[in-house]
Amino acid sequence: MMSFGLHSGSKLTAFVLYVLFLTAAGCDDPAEPKDFAARVEESYLTESDLAIQIDSASGHRQFRDAMIRKWIESEIYYREAKKAGVTESEEFGLLMRNAEKELAKAMLLEKLTRDAKGGFTDQDLLQFYTRNLHLFKLTEKAYQMQAVLFADEREAISFRDQVLQKGWNRAASELRLSTVREEATTRSVKRESDLLSPALARIADAMYPGEVSLVFPVPGDRFFVFTVHKKYYQGETLPFDAAREKVLSFKQEVRRKQLADSLFREMAKKYSVEIR
Numbered sequence: 697m698m699s700f701g702l703h704s705g706s707k708l709t710a711f712v713l714y715v716l717f718l719t720a721a722g723c724d725d726p727a728e729p730k731d732f733a734a735r736v737e738e739s740y741l742t743e744s745d746l747a748i749q750i751d752s753a754s755g756h757r758q759f760r761d762a763m764i765r766k767w768i769e770s771e772i773y774y775r776e777a778k779k780a781g782v783t784e785s786e787e788f789g790l791l792m793r794n795a796e797k798e799l800a801k802a803m804l805l806e807k808l809t810r811d812a813k814g815g816f817t818d819q820d821l822l823q824f825y826t827r828n829l830h831l832f833k834l835t836e837k838a839y840q841m842q843a844v845l846f847a848d849e850r851e852a853i854s855f856r857d858q859v860l861q862k863g864w865n866r867a868a869s870e871l872r873l874s875t876v877r878e879e880a881t882t883r884s885v886k887r888e889s890d891l892l893s894p895a896l897a898r899i900a901d902a903m904y905p906g907e908v909s910l911v912f913p914v915p916g917d918r919f920f921v922f923t924v925h926k927k928y929y930q931g932e933t934l935p936f937d938a939a940r941e942k943v944l945s946f947k948q949e950v951r952r953k954q955l956a957d958s959l960f961r962e963m964a965k966k967y968s969v970e971i972r
Contacts, residue, residue: 736771843922844880852911852919
């Protein structure tokens with residue numbers, strides 16, 4: 697059975713920062729900040745707060761407008777919740793205390809296990825792959841593809857036009873933003889269920905190798921363009937080259953968990969703990 701449910705440290709960091717962004721970004725200073733991206737009453741989302749989130753998370757700079765809309769939505773809901781007494785409830789207080797601890801734990805683990813991401817040779821990865829072939833046996837169709845998301849439909853259309861004229865790799869190498877460029881130039885294997893909608897899975901299945909998709913609108917006011925290089929079918933075991941990215945992810949997570957367990961045992965020695 698193929699399971700890709702493990703999360704790398706970078707994904708964890710992105711998630712933590714995204715939650716913090718929605719719940720804590722902005723300020724309630726009565727003095728208007730010199731530079732702000734958005735305002736709801738006396739709360740401001742500063743450009744510096746927004747820049748930290750955009751640089752650190754998986755959303756990239758192209759999702760700036762979507763992040764701003766999310767912040768405005770959260771601010772308005774929060775104000776209405778306060779008026780309704782939600783934030784004064786015992787349940788809200790408990791959830792906030794637990795959330796604070798979980799976020800602190802996640803960020804500390806990310807800081808302490810940052811070095812767990814590297815240091816694997818190709819031989820290490822191949823050995824792990826060979827010993828765990830069952831992890832890479834497909835339970836559904838999968839596609840080796842290159843794909844990119846845009847926040848602007850015109851940019852997505854322009855990119856597709858460039859791909860048709862110059863080829864995917866050259867067009868991708870000329871993308872302005874480095875984060876988007878890296879996304880577009882990376883080949884990855886995606887299962888049918890990893891794709892953004894069942895319709896995209898059906899389209900990917902009908903495409904021939906090297907064909908470039910149309911521009912598809914997807915949730916979050918984004919636009920998706922992709923090309924399929926190879927198809928894999930249910931029951932197949934992904935070859936090592938195609939599975940390498942997933943092998944590395946598994947290895948990183950195993951090392952990270954081992955390191956986290958070791959760190960916890962050492963930290964626990966400092967505290968008096970009692971279970972009744």
